[in-house]
Amino acid sequence: MQAFANLVDKLYFINSNNVKATLLKEYLRTTPDPERGWAVSAIAGTLDFQFFKRKMIKDLTIGRVDPVLFDLSYDYVGEMSETVSHLWREAENDPPPLKQVPTLSNIIGTFKSGNQVQNAQFLTQLLNKLNASQRWALLKLGTKGLRIGVSARFLKKVLAEYGKENNPDVTLEDIERVWHAIKPPYIELLTWLDGNGELPDVSDRVVFQPVMLAHPADDGVLNTILPDKFRAEWKFDGIRVQLSVSENGRALYSRTGDDISYSFPDIVENLNYQDINGVFDGELVALEHLDCKDSKIEKNADIFVISKVNHTTSVTIGSFNNLQQRLNKKKPSKKLISAYPVGIILYDCLFLNGNDLRGMMLDQRMQQLSSWYTQQTFSFLFLSRGIAFENLQELSEIRSNVTRENSHYVEGLMIKRRSSTYVAGRPKGYWYKWKRDPLLIDAVVMYAQRGHGIRSSFYSDFTFGCWHGQQLLPICKAYSGFTDEELKALDKWVRNNTIGRFGPVKDVNKTLVCEIAFDSIHKSNRHKSGVAMRFPRVHRIRWDKPAEEAETITQLLQLVSG
């Protein structure tokens, strides 16, 4: 436990990813099994139970600490676990002291098998034995609140780096492929990463398959686009998912391999391997039921009517905002599910009915996928259709027409080489994304804050505002899009134009205008301005433009579509 607490404490403060990786690898090298595997699990967030509730901590602390001092301390520290970790004191009738600090595996095992009363006793003994920073790590771990700036994705990368040092064949894709099929403390996996033993065999389990990614389409690529070589599809505005169903199980994964099945029981629980058996690549989108006479459908009927329910109702794609209501919900309520229905637009197939299609060309895979699709009846599955075009100019017109009209639904185009096999990672020359042109507005710099990590000495995080009468209302924050030179110039400008501060935030003269690029804009009642933008970034600094000529909120609202 000491080594784990020490690691967690260091990771918590470090900004640099390199340093985090070094610390983690050092820990993996010097810590035995199963200890290190439990640590990996704790950091990756794959421990599937809470040792104790916050209430248990509170109940145990009361009586040990003067309540006035506790409240004053809690006010100052601002956080329960840390306050308790500093204030904890042994009490008279406590259970006998532990002889030594138990291992992490021992702690996890004991809590897992204990009942409420036994766990309260054990927690007391542990808190008596540990020092303040170890207590903090324990309390955070035990309440599943261990947030130390290390994502599961990052941890897997570090595991791959660690493994490569012992065995050059180890890849991140290997780890991602087996990750969801194995359980902590990951002894098989770590043994393999140490260079002893084989990659765990997961062929009889449902697992995430690493996905194929696209490059942005630049002019050089676009000039080679011909309809017989490339297939064009809409790039829908949802989230990339992988649907996996077989006799071994069923799951829905995000593009990084996180199992998100629990958020979408309306999809996953309706799947049965007799009717659907394979691994599918697609876009999870919000759905909207529309009256057929709705003018929205008339305009671009072929894209948006993805399914006709009957002669009066059709299903179309809903806004990303609607989809967002469904993301990261551990247990979505029936009400939420029916208010925000979702579906998947399938656009590729890695396995079908037990056959691995990844070595086939895209056209063949799509042929297999669509012939299976026509026979299935799941109402929440849709098929991405190809877009017919004669040449680049025509494709370009289609793209700008559609994306201009309906920014909710389409992010642009995907262009895929018809002969491409399915290759995990980002292979060159196969898939391209041709995003729609960003929307642009002029906004005024309102506040600035220092950046993180390498940028921590620069003012690089900005809040922008637009006019609402005589007043500026904040509309978005942006931290990217500028060159290093521009960043230096902005930093200098902030230092010379600071008029006040609130903690780390500098209030600046409302005189500098930047052109902000963003992908789409939605109504939002969580923001004072009434709108929320996706992916805002600084497109250009308008040193020349007077602040009063920046956009108004009214103008912004006109960009909201749908």
Added chain:
Amino acid sequence: MKAHPQTWLRSDKNGLYCKPLAAYIDPVTPVQRAIITHGHADHARPGHSEVYATPQTLDIMRIRYGDDFCERSVPMAYSEEKVLGEGTLRFAPAGHILGSAQAVIEACDYRVVVSGDYKRHFDPTCTAFDVVKCDVFISEATFGLPVFTHPPIEREMQKLLDSLALFPQRCHLVGVYALGKCQRVIIALRELNYTKPIYIHGALINLCKYYETQGMILGELIPVSSVENTKTLAGEIVLAPPSALNDRWSRKLPNVMTCMASGWMQIRARSKQRRAELPLIISDHADWNELIQTLQDINPDELWVTHGREEALVHFAKTLGFKAKALSLVGYEEDANS
């Protein structure tokens, strides 16, 4: 004539005023007669007519503000006693920084001790705190919450050396307050056998030189400004005032690991606020246990609490059976030299 200190010792907009001695203790604005407990800028300000302080505190004020920091300075070594107006003044060591003192005031048949800033942890850069029995003890309370328990400095400095061993390519930039903390950190490193040169920011040079004249051995110190190629500072320890940590000055340093030496580093949110990647809990103030210990050692009739987190200390002193109250003083910076 016997008169309770509450009738002749009170705070006003200038600071704490002692009527029988016609003097302010650590006033925040220029006054006629000032008693200065130590050289930190929020306690020792320039522009007073007359200043009573230890010789080291006067030296420090001279270094910081120039020779004309006051009209007349009166040096008083520890335990030297002076009649001042209708009372007497002497200084007792406070263990906070070099020259730091408690002001021991006797007047109207009462003895009052004003602690200034103090600590009880061992510190080779200054004389240890002296327990002076008194009727009223006026204590600071910068770290006056039970969440503050300062670890031994060796343990914190070992953390720094361990990090240096694990990340030999990173320049370890340590934020230290220029007066006291800086020199204490250097000596602690030397005691752990760190013999390499230590690189220092320009703002630290003069006070380090002064500590050396007072007999402290700091080893080889090299101003960062004299290093031709700052890339060579990878793997070295660089000390700088906290304000320089995230500022332009630090950009020229290679591959920086930001460390911060302060008692506030005990609290995670405070460390994050400072962007300290390696927080070092090193304080020149009494932690909670030392505050309570001192109160019990002195065992005064009354405790008055000045700057810091008065509320918790006053509350706890009362539960221990002391008469206690908070004296609200203005103008002391919580985060200035802690």
